[in-house]
Amino acid sequence: QLQLQESGPGLVKPSETLSLTCTVSGASISSSTYYWGWFRQPPGNGLEWIGSLSSGGTTYYTPSLESRVTISVEKSKNQFSLRLTSVTAADTAVYYCARQRWELLPEYNYFDPWGQGTLVTVSS
């Protein structure tokens, strides 16, 4: 059974870098069938897609965060990571990782399953 688990500091100071890791179990992160994604949800608010990573290492990001975000893969550990630089209080959120399945024929592109999420607070 595929499971994802986020990990990383729960508190980050303003202007510093937020770093999170998603550990995948039950499937190989190297599988060409899958992509892997990051999301966030500020407390009491809706969901925001941050970016995705293909098994081959291709990344694509939401334009509003593209200048500050990096998603990378650690195949030997079956993990992928999120780095967000120059954080502010607006980056306080629960961060989720998820597997992405994307096919052109038939057409679908969805995220499932998701990790349980980890709360990151930006505060001095």
Place this chain on the structure above:
Amino acid sequence: DIQMTQSPSSLSASVGDRVTVTCRAGQTISSYLNWYQQKPGKAPKLLIFAASSLQSGVPSRFTGSGSGTDFTLTISSLQPEDFATYYCQQSYSNPYTFGQGTKLEIK
């Protein structure tokens, strides 16, 4: 960015009711529309992908329909465990965007 607009924002209903949530995209997204259920303190759970395909393990009382710009999620007979917040998401183009959510509450 493609704006996704859900309605209603909140809904009160009783066990056994049939409920429908609608989602409108700001431009055509073909069938690249997913529905997620989220309970407090939990991660989103995929219910429907590609507008109308039921994810494995999801009860058949959940159905999705639509294409282009207008989509619906219908729950045929509400069960106690269905009270949650529901989000639509377009996965047609970057950035993937969500509706603002529909909170389904017990009447």
